[in-house]
Amino acid sequence: xxxxxxxxxxxxxxxxxxxxxxxxxxxxxxxxxxxxxxxxxxxxxxxxxxxxxxxxxxxxxxxxxxxxxxxxxxxxxxxxxxxxxxxxxxxxxxxxxxxxxxxxxxxxxxxxxxxxxxxxxxxxxxxxxxxxxxxxxxxxxxxxxxxxxxx
Amino acid sequence: xxxxxxxxxxxxxxxxxxxxxxxxxxxxxxxxxxxxxxxxxxxxxxxxxxxxxxxxxxxxxxxxxxxxxxxxxxxxxxxxxxxxxxxxxxxxxxxxxxxxxxxxxxxxxxxxxxxxxxxxxxxxxxxxxxxxxxxxxxxxxxxxxxxxxxxxxxxxxxxxxxxxxxxxxxxxxxxxxxxxxxxxxxxxxxxxxxxxxxxxxxxxxxxxxxxxxxxxxxxxxxxxxxxxxxxxxxxxxxxxxxxxxxxxxxxxxxxxxxxxxxxxxxxxxxxxxxxxxxxxxxxxxxxxxxxxxxxxxxxxxxxxxxxxxxxxxxxxxxxxxxxxxxxxxxxxxxxxxxxxxxxxxxxxxxxxxxxxxxxxxxxxxxxxxxxxxxxxxxxxxxxxxxxxxxxxxxxxxxxxxxxxxxxxxxxxxxxxxxxxxxxxxxxxxxxx
Numbered sequence: 001x002x003x004x005x006x007x008x009x010x011x012x013x014x015x016x017x018x019x020x021x022x023x024x025x026x027x028x029x030x031x032x033x034x035x036x037x038x039x040x041x042x043x044x045x046x047x048x049x050x051x052x053x054x055x056x057x058x059x060x061x062x063x064x065x066x067x068x069x070x071x072x073x074x075x076x077x078x079x080x081x082x083x084x085x086x087x088x089x090x091x092x093x094x095x096x097x098x099x100x101x102x103x104x105x106x107x108x109x110x111x112x113x114x115x116x117x118x119x120x121x122x123x124x125x126x127x128x129x130x131x132x133x134x135x136x137x138x139x140x141x142x143x144x145x146x147x148x149x150x151x
Numbered sequence: 152x153x154x155x156x157x158x159x160x161x162x163x164x165x166x167x168x169x170x171x172x173x174x175x176x177x178x179x180x181x182x183x184x185x186x187x188x189x190x191x192x193x194x195x196x197x198x199x200x201x202x203x204x205x206x207x208x209x210x211x212x213x214x215x216x217x218x219x220x221x222x223x224x225x226x227x228x229x230x231x232x233x234x235x236x237x238x239x240x241x242x243x244x245x246x247x248x249x250x251x252x253x254x255x256x257x258x259x260x261x262x263x264x265x266x267x268x269x270x271x272x273x274x275x276x277x278x279x280x281x282x283x284x285x286x287x288x289x290x291x292x293x294x295x296x297x298x299x300x301x302x303x304x305x306x307x308x309x310x311x312x313x314x315x316x317x318x319x320x321x322x323x324x325x326x327x328x329x330x331x332x333x334x335x336x337x338x339x340x341x342x343x344x345x346x347x348x349x350x351x352x353x354x355x356x357x358x359x360x361x362x363x364x365x366x367x368x369x370x371x372x373x374x375x376x377x378x379x380x381x382x383x384x385x386x387x388x389x390x391x392x393x394x395x396x397x398x399x400x401x402x403x404x405x406x407x408x409x410x411x412x413x414x415x416x417x418x419x420x421x422x423x424x425x426x427x428x429x430x431x432x433x434x435x436x437x438x439x440x441x442x443x444x445x446x447x448x449x450x451x452x453x454x455x456x457x458x459x460x461x462x463x464x465x466x467x468x469x470x471x472x473x474x475x476x477x478x479x480x481x482x483x484x485x486x487x488x489x490x491x492x493x494x495x496x497x498x499x500x501x502x503x504x505x506x507x508x509x510x511x512x513x514x515x516x517x518x519x520x521x522x523x524x525x526x527x528x529x530x531x532x533x534x535x536x537x538x539x540x541x542x543x544x545x546x547x548x549x550x551x552x553x554x555x556x557x558x559x560x561x562x563x564x565x566x567x568x569x570x571x572x573x574x575x576x577x578x579x580x581x582x583x
Contacts, residue, residue: 007533
């Protein structure tokens with residue numbers, strides 16, 4: 001499955017992130033994961049949210065420069081060596097990771113590793129063949145309540 | 152103290168008679184070029200109509216666009232065999248204008264520039280370090296040949312390579328340097344770095360500052376730091392290059408060589424002459440050039456005549472420091488840059504949005520051009536690498552066009568300031 005990551009072009013100055021978060025808060029959009037990579041005076045904010053299309057509309061209406069991009073969100077075991085299992089498979093198959101970040105779904109149970117790759121379809125095939133589960137935005141949204149219930 | 156006493160101190164009436172004689176010759180010569188032949192025909196002007204200096208006002212102005220449109224040989228007034236050199240205006244590839252010289256023209260140019268350098272006190276015993284770019288730019292070869300004509304040992308070191316510049320100054324006992332003022336300021340940092348004190352460790356005594364306008368305060372700084380007398384000069388490639396006007400030791404304005412140029416100062420709006428002493432646009436006519444005579448050239452530089460006679464005894468009038476431009480041309484590190492060039496180049500690059508802003512800053516002693524560019528909304532794919540690539544492309548494209556490496560900053564669409572819909576293109580924060 002493919003998840004849609006939302007990317008925002010933002011100048012590296014105070015107030016830009018707050019503009020993003022306030023727009024999303026007003027639309028009651030939940031942020032699953034967020035990472036920021038920056039060059040000297042500009043950067044890109046990458047996010048997984050529960051409703052990417054709604055988030056895109058809200059941010060664009062707020063004047064921001066936004067792009068939706070397919071990424072692969074892979075479920076991996078949350079234990080030592082968990083990420084290594086996945087990376088070994090991808091590297092054996094010659095998949096290059098352009099950008100990646102991860103977050104825990106259930107402590108000591110499941111984590112999600114989000115990867116941006118050029119060959120999305122091929123990556124999905126490889127993952128399926130190797131019994132890795134991938135998530136889309138809806139799936140991510142659906143899982144999380146259980147995560148809260150545990151505590 | 153004079154290189155050419157009879158010319159430099161010529162009575163005004165004799166000078167004006169000489170000007171009229173040379174003006175007639177120049178207009179006749181110009182009529183041999185395709186450009187002026189057509190222009191004279193279109194306004195029914197006959198070179199024989201020029202019988203007084205005031206008659207020059209019957210001739211239309213020549214602009215930079217005229218020269219550009221006559222590319223490549225439209226303004227040449229002699230058979231091509233007689234041309235021996237071409238030079239071009241600094242900085243630009245797309246908007247360059249080219250000037251051609253015969254051997255006689257180069258000789259006359261060298262003569263007035265040698266006259267100017269001699270006027271400041273330079274002699275054959277001097278060692279002259281020419282720290283200007285050689286090549287199409289007139290500041291290199293122009294000064295080079297004039298210094299040789301004086302008989303000074305001439306070091307054609309060219310621009311850049313700061314440590315070597317300092318090494319040469321020390322080892323060869325350089326006494327006179329020709330330097331861009333912003334570079335002279337920058338070089339002070341390199342002197343500190345290598346632990347050389349120009350006042351103690353070199354024999355420098357004269358600095359020619361050229362190729363970009365500078366303030367009196369900048370001159371003071373350079374004089375103090377280097378222990379030199381610094382002389383301001385004025386020139387433009389269309390009028391040969393350096394040597395059009397130069398300061399004498401009195402340094403109360405620059406003597407403009409009126410045996411070689413006919414000088415007018417006009418109101419850029421009405422195109423009428425301003426009152427003597429008022430500021431206006433400098434308009435120049437070559438009086439000693441045969442290869443490519445130019446009549447009533449609008450320099451776009453603002454200045455005024457300095458009233459009164461000069462204590463040095465020279466009768467050629469003086470103009471003040473250039474106080475500005477009638478267009479939006481910028482001068483950075485001695486390179487002429489038009490914002491329109493930058494705009495044209497930017498708009499050819501995919502991913503560039505609608506608006507941009509040029510900011511000129513002085514960081515320490517370095518002048519810096521920052522170009523802020525809005526990214527096209529549709530271009531953004533969420534990839535930081537793609538943005539960095541765009542920035543590199545813009546930097547490289549601009550560098551190849553304006554010959555200066557700008558600091559490019561990418562900004563979000565619709566974030567740059569606008570005034571009444573018209574974009575603000577340039578902010579100059581350079582201060583002394």
